[in-house]
Amino acid sequence: ALALRPPRRSPCCPRGRSVHASLATGPRQKNSAFYEIRTYDIKPSKMKDFVELVNKYFHLRTAHSELVGFWSAELGAMNKVVHIWKYEDFAHRTAVRHALANDKDWQGKFISAALPLMEKQHNEVAYLVPWCQIGKPPKEGVHVIWWNESPDHRAAGRHSAHEDARVVAAVRDSVRFLESQQNMLLMPLPCSPLK
Template identity: 50%
Template structure:
């Protein structure tokens, strides 16, 4: 979990080095030394089939997770309807390729799940993303709701907007109203895109916290610096499914 002290130390170190050279808070190559990356998958389900989809997935998801670990599985409450969003963790692209091959050969998975799920599916999308170097994947203190905030930044990459983006995230963390679970930089999909995953106890605590943050001069100042590099932003409220590891 990325704690407040970790963010403060990292921010101070970046500030000391700012006078010596231009640097980025995001790597321009692999985001992690061990090569771990995350696949974001979004399924759009036919409007009258979401209940069937969730029941089918709940019964059979164990057939999928034996092949590779699932980080979380959610449905969208706000920001999009009839959608399921899930995150999968891989150690390397070779591992992912091996998993996909194994799934294609897994007769039980194909018969019990894929053959029945595909008629319920309207569209699917995926992205590959790395955790940024200054963030570790966190876990919530208890059950709650999740917010996925997607920022489409201006072209140029983290060397242009990385430090100000990090400062804006840090400012929100310091308010204490929400908990940061992960900051992900897209490698495949739309480039210059950053996903930030937050946890809140419930939608009302999130709303109250946001109101408080918008009146905090530290947050206002940090966001003002970062927003000059922003092209668009999307906020999704996610509800964890009963079979999601992150509740």
């Protein structure tokens, strides 16, 4: 795991230079691939219009880079959509963003119509931990942080975990490191590769 914090000034560094440090507790990532998680808040009265627009024109966007998944929030955060893109490195992302800015169909058919429907956008970068991989679930279901067959299947799994003394102990030991937590129940849109 890697903890990222803003640089701090150290009294031991001359001229107030910043000190940057990272801490790895396991194997380091072997390549530069990363995932961009984009979250859009959609105007409440415009969610249906936004989803229709995505269903009609999102093939123009997926022609430029790999879409991992695209979901709308069902519970926990209303009128949000979340989509995840894979990039080989930051140069790849820069090239894709440049190509999108010059794609007249994407700009004219999707972006110009979508922007008035959105309230705000947020994006984050995530890397896979070395022991993790992204794969397609064996059948369609619901994505929460983990894939589940249904919301009831997730609830049963959570209930079972809360009765497991090992899980309870692990949560108790790690909760002091938690600064915030948000949960959303995400439902895949038709264009989402992960269902």
